[in-house]
Amino acid sequence: MVDYALQRRALLADVRAGRVGPEEVCDAGAYLHRAARFHGTTVEQTCPMCRKEPLAQVSWVFGESLRHVSGSARSTEDLEQLAAHHAEFTVHVVEVCRSCGWNHLVRSYVLGTGRRPRRGRRTAGG
Numbered sequence: 001m002v003d004y005a006l007q008r009r010a011l012l013a014d015v016r017a018g019r020v021g022p023e024e025v026c027d028a029g030a031y032l033h034r035a036a037r038f039h040g041t042t043v044e045q046t047c048p049m050c051r052k053e054p055l056a057q058v059s060w061v062f063g064e065s066l067r068h069v070s071g072s073a074r075s076t077e078d079l080e081q082l083a084a085h086h087a088e089f090t091v092h093v094v095e096v097c098r099s100c101g102w103n104h105l106v107r108s109y110v111l112g113t114g115r116r117p118r119r120g121r122r123t124a125g126g
């Protein structure tokens with residue numbers, strides 16, 4: 001699992017120092033807002049930018065074996081389903097503020113059964 005807390009802290013420090021404008025970090029688009037509303041989990045952490053709203057965390061899935069599902073936002077239940085049926089895919093958890101539009105990658109990790117599809121590849125030794 002990769003944790004992006006350091007990058008997040010560095011970015012927030014840049015915003016506070018005026019090196020990065022708030023409009024550059026509070027740029028969640030309509031798609032991300034909608035994903036936060038329908039697939040997001042509200043966490044007990046207030047938005048670091050506006051301090052008005054609790055943040056929502058949205059899980060995005062990426063992976064060749066997911067086909068058309070790749071690149072979409074998924075709920076926790078969906079993740080469990082996908083993990084039971086696919087060998088390997090990556091989950092990117094993004095936090096979103098529904099008030100000001102702050103968004104940042106929180107962490108990424110790999111899910112799946114771990115079984116590689118047996119297709120055209122010979123394994124040594126087996």
Ligand SMILES: [Zn+2]
Nearest residue numbers: 047050097100
């Ligand atoms: Zn906010």
